Amino acid sequence: QVQLVETGGGLVQAGDSLRLSCAASGYNFDDYAMGWFRQAPGKEPEFVASASYGGGVTYYSESVEGRFTISRDNARNTVYLQMNSLKPEDTALYYCVRDRLATAIRRGRYDSRGQGTQVTISS
Numbered sequence: 777q778v779q780l781v782e783t784g785g786g787l788v789q790a791g792d793s794l795r796l797s798c799a800a801s802g803y804n805f806d807d808y809a810m811g812w813f814r815q816a817p818g819k820e821p822e823f824v825a826s827a828s829y830g831g832g833v834t835y836y837s838e839s840v841e842g843r844f845t846i847s848r849d850n851a852r853n854t855v856y857l858q859m860n861s862l863k864p865e866d867t868a869l870y871y872c873v874r875d876r877l878a879t880a881i882r883r884g885r886y887d888s889r890g891q892g893t894q895v896t897i898s899s
Contacts, residue, residue: 778802778888780872785893790864792897796857798872798890806830810848810855811881813889814868824870825857826881835882840866864899 784796798810811826825846827834834846840859848855855872870893873886880886 778874780874780888780890782870782872782890782893785870785895787896787898788862790862790897790899792862793858793860794862794895796859796870796872796893796895798855798857800853800855800872800874803874805853806850808874808876809878809881810846811873811875811878811886812846812855812857812870813873813886814866814870814895815892816868819868821884822868823882823884826878827855828878833878835878859895862895862897864897866895867897868895869893870895 779801782798809828812824813821814824815821825836827846831848843861845858871890873889875881875886
C-alpha cells in the first residue's frame with residue numbers, strides 16, 4: 777500500500793535551517809506530484825509547497841516563498857523540503873502528500889499523506 781514517511785524535523789533556533797525528507801513506497805513515485813502541508817496547534821492545515829511529477833514545476837505559499845525549496849529525487853522515491861531562515865511561526869507538524877497534479881495539491885487536494893514530522897522553532 778502507499779506509504780509516505782517523513783523525517784528531518786526537530787527543534788532549532790530562529791534563522792536556522794532544516795531539511796525534511798519524505799520517503800515514498802508502494803506506488804510508482806514518478807506518476808505523482810508531491811507536496812508538503814503543515815499544521816500548527818489550534819490552526820487549520822496550510823499548504824506549503826508542491827512539485828510536479830518531474831520536479832520541474834513548483835508552487836509555494838506566500839508565507840514560505842523565497843525561504844523554502846521543494847525538490848524530489850525520483851531515483852530515491854523521495855521528496856525534500858529545504859527550509860531556510862526559519863521563524864517561530866514556522867513551528868508546526870509537517871507532512872507530505874501526493875496527488876496526480878501539483879496544482880491540485882496547492883488547492884488542498886491529495887489522496888494520501890504521511891504521519892508528519894514536528895518542526896519547532898525557538899525565538
